[in-house]
Amino acid sequence: MKNQEKRQESVSPIYKPSYTYEAGIAHGILSKFEPGTRTLPKGFQLDSQFLSLPVDIVLEKDVEVILRDGVKIYTDIFRPANNEKVPVIVVWSPYGKSGGSAPKTTGLFNMLGMDNSMLSGLAKFEGPDPAYWCSKGYAVCNPDPRGIAKSEGDSSMIGRQEAKDCHDLIEWLAVQKWCNSKVAMSGTSYLAFSQWFTAAEQPPHLVAINPWEGLSDGYRDLVMRGGMPDLNFTKRLQVNHVGKGKREDVHAEALHYPLADNNIWEDKIANFEKIKVPAYVVASYSNTLHTAGTFRAWRRMASEEKWLRIHNTQEWPDYYEESNKEDLLRFFDHYLKGKDNGWENTPRVRYSLHDFKGGDRTNLPASQFPPKEVSNHKFYFDGLTRGLVKENPSSEVPVVYDTDTEHGLASFGIRFDKETELVGYPKAHLWVEADGADDMDLFVLIQKLDKYGSQLQQFVVPNQGPLMQDLSERGASVLRYKGANGRLRVSSRNLDKNLSTEEVPAHTFDRVEKLKLGEIVEIEIDIFPLGMIFYPGEQLRFIISSRNDLGAIMPGTAGFVPKNKGKHIIHTGGSHPSYLQLPVKEG
Secondary structure, rough: HHHHHHHOOOOOOOOOOOOOOOHHHOOOHHHHHHHOEEEOOOOOOOOOOOOOOOOOOEEEEEEEEOOOOEEEEEEEEEOOOOOOEEEEEOOOOOOOHHHHOHHHHHHHHHHOOOHHOOOOOOOOOOOOOOOHHHHHOOOEEEOOOOOEOOOOOOOOOOOHHHHHHHHHHHHHOOOOOOOEEEEEEEEOOHHHHHHHHHHOOOOOOOOEEEEEEEOOOOHHHHHHHHOOOOOOEOOOOOOEOOOOEEEEOOOHHHHHHOOOOEHHHHOOHHHHHHHOOOEEEEEEEOOEEEEOHHHHHHHHHOOEEEEEEEEEEOOOHHHHHHHHHHHHHHHHHHHOOOOOOOOOOOOOOEEEEOOOOOEEEEEEOOOOOOOOOOEOOOOOOOOEEEEEEOOOOOOOOOEEEEEEEEOOOHHHHHHHEOOEEEEEEEEEEEEEEEOOOOEEEEEEEEEEEEEOOOOEEEEEEOOOOOHOOOOOOOOOOOEEEEEEEEEEEHHHHHHHHOOOOOOOEEEOOOOOOOOOOOOOOOEEEOOOEEEEEEEEOOEEEEEEEEEOOOOOOOOOOOOOOOOOOOEEEEEOOOHHHOOEEEEEOOO
């Protein structure tokens, strides 16, 4: 009951003046406020760097939509230039409805090695391209949400307010004369995050969703992962909240309300049990921002008709890859157009296995995740040999490292004598102690080594040149996959007994439990799901570190700096059986 009472604490969201919005190239070629309807003819090219339109498209620009509380928002609608009634795909985010042609978008894609000519420039950043979808008989709706650009009101950052607003937009779209009354959502990152929340509001005309990698818990995935205030990316993200009113300052909220014991953070957890529409969910193991949230939502959502595809690259190139668009088209055609195309026979799970040497295996079919052939194996830490062994060593041997030195880490390993597939949810179960401090920030990493002991990594974007090497050497962790990671501030170790499972521990983050001198505590750290192949002679190295060795999430953003001091002691063997639990595919 104590935990429930804390969760119900009511605090006030923090709002600050929005960043100034001025139409211009910085917000995209079509950012000028120009209400009206026009036809973009086949062959139209927004700019020389973009794709020419394959069909005539009707653009209804800056259409006014009135929400339930009277606030007016504005949206751009792209639809086929014919008289057929069509379904519509909603693209919800604060990034600006014309942002796909903004230099910050095109420059980012160029840096990643993605050719901007594959898109028309009409797509919202991280959203579906009207050039493709209108040619397939769909409309695309790109709104500016409440408080963004010319839309009225104050902007919120994820939560039920955005979900209610999107609900209203969906119901407005469904009754437009050109719409067949069926609405879907699609997109990556924030555009995926918003789908969990909107679907939980259960708009009557929302028929299907397509969350393509996105957070599902604003506290655990964005601002306080592992109980650590990792806020640099949050602060950067808020720059997108531009308009005339106020914006919710989530960065400030995290500083003022660091515990997950109040209404603000409760509002930023999707209500998974209310998500019941058909869903095509796309995930990866490597996205240090989105992986945990996507898999959490997949596990907990109530939809009976749900599919999961786990790819082996990064979400943006994966989203726009031609075969993946065709796959999504089959899903949408089935649910929004009623086509009998066999989609229901698609394996409920298609997963990938990384081998880090160019031999990844993709689209492996399964009926569930982890696949039913997977079982969890405990590999115990041997402090004497630094091995990962199948039986808990009888001797207790503590492993100690000094957080003030360059080598503030400890690792344990195993060499495989036969081909081994790991696929599912790993976790770390540790007995730890702090010497000279009352807390510990721990970072863990499952790393693959070749048979000679060299570390294996993998770029997940097309550009693998010197610039990308530099950017991802100590940061930009979403662009280079270095292994399955986890983190935990030990004072935040309290487990949520309602949500924790044998595979995936979950923490309440509603209390601070500092360490006493000489106190040894038992903790569990959830580690990102993984899919890895180990060939004979190759090794797995498990690292426990006092440093954030993966660095920041994105280029140009500072990484989190832990507040460690003194020595960390990892107890192994005997009455302190620390272990790494790994999902091993049998047979």
